Amino acid sequence: MEYRPTVPPAVPQDASDEMLMVRYQRGDRQAFAEIVRRHHRRVYNFALLQLCSERAAEDAAEDAFRRLVQNAARFKHEARFSTWLYRIVHEVCSRALESGRARRAEQNAIRDDALLLETEESGIGRHSAPALERAKGLSPIAASVVGALDELPDDQRAVFLLKEVAHLPLRDIAEVTDTTEHAVKTRLRYALDRLQRVLSGFEEYARALR
Amino acid sequence: MDCEKFDRICLDFLYDELDELTHAGAKRHTEHCLRCRDIAARVRATREVGRVPEVDPPEGLEVRILVAERRARAELPLRQRFGRVLSVLASYAMRPQLAMGALLLLVIASSMILFRARPGEQMNVFVTERGIPESDSDTVAILPLRTRIKDAEDAPRARVSVNARQPEPAPDVTDATSESTAPAPADTADRDYERALAAYRDRRFTEAEERFLAIAARGAEKAPAAALQAAQAARARSGCPAAAPLFEKAYQRFPHTQPGQEAAWQAAGCYRTLGDFERARQHYQALLDRPGYADRAQAALASMGDSPR
Numbered sequence: 001m002e003y004r005p006t007v008p009p010a011v012p013q014d015a016s017d018e019m020l021m022v023r024y025q026r027g028d029r030q031a032f033a034e035i036v037r038r039h040h041r042r043v044y045n046f047a048l049l050q051l052c053s054e055r056a057a058e059d060a061a062e063d064a065f066r067r068l069v070q071n072a073a074r075f076k077h078e079a080r081f082s083t084w085l086y087r088i089v090h091e092v093c094s095r096a097l098e099s100g101r102a103r104r105a106e107q108n109a110i111r112d113d114a115l116l117l118e119t120e121e122s123g124i125g126r127h128s129a130p131a132l133e134r135a136k137g138l139s140p141i142a143a144s145v146v147g148a149l150d151e152l153p154d155d156q157r158a159v160f161l162l163k164e165v166a167h168l169p170l171r172d173i174a175e176v177t178d179t180t181e182h183a184v185k186t187r188l189r190y191a192l193d194r195l196q197r198v199l200s201g202f203e204e205y206a207r208a209l210r
Numbered sequence: 211m212d213c214e215k216f217d218r219i220c221l222d223f224l225y226d227e228l229d230e231l232t233h234a235g236a237k238r239h240t241e242h243c244l245r246c247r248d249i250a251a252r253v254r255a256t257r258e259v260g261r262v263p264e265v266d267p268p269e270g271l272e273v274r275i276l277v278a279e280r281r282a283r284a285e286l287p288l289r290q291r292f293g294r295v296l297s298v299l300a301s302y303a304m305r306p307q308l309a310m311g312a313l314l315l316l317v318i319a320s321s322m323i324l325f326r327a328r329p330g331e332q333m334n335v336f337v338t339e340r341g342i343p344e345s346d347s348d349t350v351a352i353l354p355l356r357t358r359i360k361d362a363e364d365a366p367r368a369r370v371s372v373n374a375r376q377p378e379p380a381p382d383v384t385d386a387t388s389e390s391t392a393p394a395p396a397d398t399a400d401r402d403y404e405r406a407l408a409a410y411r412d413r414r415f416t417e418a419e420e421r422f423l424a425i426a427a428r429g430a431e432k433a434p435a436a437a438l439q440a441a442q443a444a445r446a447r448s449g450c451p452a453a454a455p456l457f458e459k460a461y462q463r464f465p466h467t468q469p470g471q472e473a474a475w476q477a478a479g480c481y482r483t484l485g486d487f488e489r490a491r492q493h494y495q496a497l498l499d500r501p502g503y504a505d506r507a508q509a510a511l512a513s514m515g516d517s518p519r
Contacts, residue, residue: 029279036275044267058271063363069282079499142263149262164262169227185221210253 017081025072036065039082043089046165048147050093050157051100060096064089083172086162090176097154141202148198152191159184160191216246224253233492399430410439426460434464440472450480461493471500473475476518478510 015023015031017038023031044066048057067088075084138146149157155177162173170188175182197203216239222228223236240247301310407420422440426433437460445453457477464470478493494511497503 032510033276036279040272040275041264041267044271045264049262052218054268058268058274061267061271062275062278065477066278066282069279070286070371091351100388138263145260145262148260156471161262163225164257164409165264168226170222178263188221192256199256199260201313202259205317209251 002157008009015062018077018079021072021076021081022077023077032069035081040065042165043085046086046089046161047093049146049161050154051096052150053073054069056096056100060089067092080172082166082168082173086168086172087129087176090158093112094154094158141199141204144198144202145195148195149191156187156191156194157208159187163188211235213239213243213246216240216243217249220246220249220253224250229319234500303472309489399425399428403432405501406436406439408441410446411444414444419447426463434460434467434469438469438476441473441476443479445476450483452478454486456485458489458493461496465496468502471497471503475503475506478507481512482510490514 013034015034016036018037020031024035040061044057045063047060047064048054051057051060064085068085071088075081075169149160152160157178159173162168163170168176170184171181174184177184219228225232226233228236255471261436299486306332312375393519399436402421402425406418406425409415409421410418419440420445422436425436437456441453441456443514444456454477457473457480461470461474461477463475474497475494478490478497481487481490481493491511491514494507494514498511500507
């Protein structure tokens with residue numbers, strides 16, 4: 001007998017994220033698959049630029065969606081789904097950064113060369129080797145952008161990525177980062193100034209100004 | 211709009227998050243203010259040139275997330291799973307179609323209550339005082355008590371058949387016990403007659419027929435009435451084919467008594483029912499000169515005017 005896989009019920013492609021989430025709350029797993037299909041790329045890129053490690057970004061993306069499942073019952077359909085999702089992603093990345101920083105501090109205190117080497121290989125944290133490796137495959141401008149982001153403080157980088165990668169409105173970024181809209185604008189302005197200084201040496205930038 | 215205000219809304223302006231009116235004001239301001247126009251141009255150029263490079267996620271990431279989702283669902287506490295089931299049920303309960311269906315059922319149910327038959331209107335079974343259904347009253351005519359028969363013999367115009375809806379009060383003579391409590395019959399014939407009558411009331415028609423025939427055969431005072439009632443018992447038991455000869459015989463034996471004439475009338479009806487119109491006509495004609503039957507017999511013959519001879 002020929003094996004025929006069961007065809008899952010189709011999820012409307014034009015359904016909003018909020019509607020998909022409500023369907024998932026009612027047990028529709030296809031709705032969740034559609035949510036993952038729509039958002040996993042951006043979540044991964046956000047985590048990658050925050051953590052500068054492909055492995056850590058994969059783990060963070062998986063962890064973020066796992067937490068989304070665990071907290072699915074709390075989602076209110078009046079809320080904006082992307083804000084809720086990136087609040088989780090931001091929290092996961094922040095914890096990963098804190099964890100990496102804590103480990104690095106501990107290793108510095110011990111001054112154990114072997115452990116230090118292992119930490120660098122894990123890739124979590126700024127100025128790590130994988131980030132530099134990743135920058136090598138990019139165009140000069142993109143590599144400069146990645147380098148400039150690498151130099152930014154965590155809160156400024158988070159705000160910048162929430163705007164440029166997640167495309168959240170400024171008001172929602174304030175909600176995700178638990179701060180005011182004014183603070184979000186200030187951090188974003190600093191991040192853009194920093195980026196502007198880095199890019200000012202490129203001919204493309206001068207051409208864009210004309 | 212001034213430069214100070216533009217500085218506050220510069221990012222909203224560049225990210226297109228201003229309302230239409232403020233956006234137009236900011237745009238007008240940049241057209242006239244070199245400083246603000248320069249700021250806006252630099253930020254815009256930075257965003258254009260310094261676009262954040264995005265990469266494709268690893269191929270297995272989507273599957274890995276879905277596997278993690280399956281695991282996470284399996285690990286959910288029972289309370290959350292129950293809540294999910296409740297949510298599903300609630301979502302169905304809140305659907306307008308379900309509400310409309312429930313309303314429709316309610317309307318139908320209330321209509322059924324309003325339009326149902328009144329108690330006793332259709333399910334009534336009219337029963338005579340002697341326990342015979344009204345529907346049988348056309349074919350079964352119960353003779354009244356002994357005393358009434360006696361009166362009937364004295365008054366030939368009176369009909370023997372009893373209207374089932376207007377029963378006469380009668381002493382209960384259905385069993386041996388009642389025999390002992392009822393007024394004692396004067397002789398054995400009376401007791402036999404009472405027993406036959408009791409068997410008829412209990413719808414033991416075969417026994418009643420035998421008892422009535424035996425009384426009729428003895429030729430006592432009650433013989434005419436017994437012969438008539440034997441025929442009635444036969445009709446109640448087996449219908450007109452068995453009863454018609456007995457009615458005819460009762461009439462032939464007692465043609466000048468009231469029960470005999472009633473037997474002739476019943477015989478005519480039975481033959482008419484059986485399609486033997488000639489014999490029916492003969493019996494009706496025999497009753498034309500009998501008081502109490504003449505008019506009815508005349509009418510019956512008139513109604514048979516078109517019947518085949």
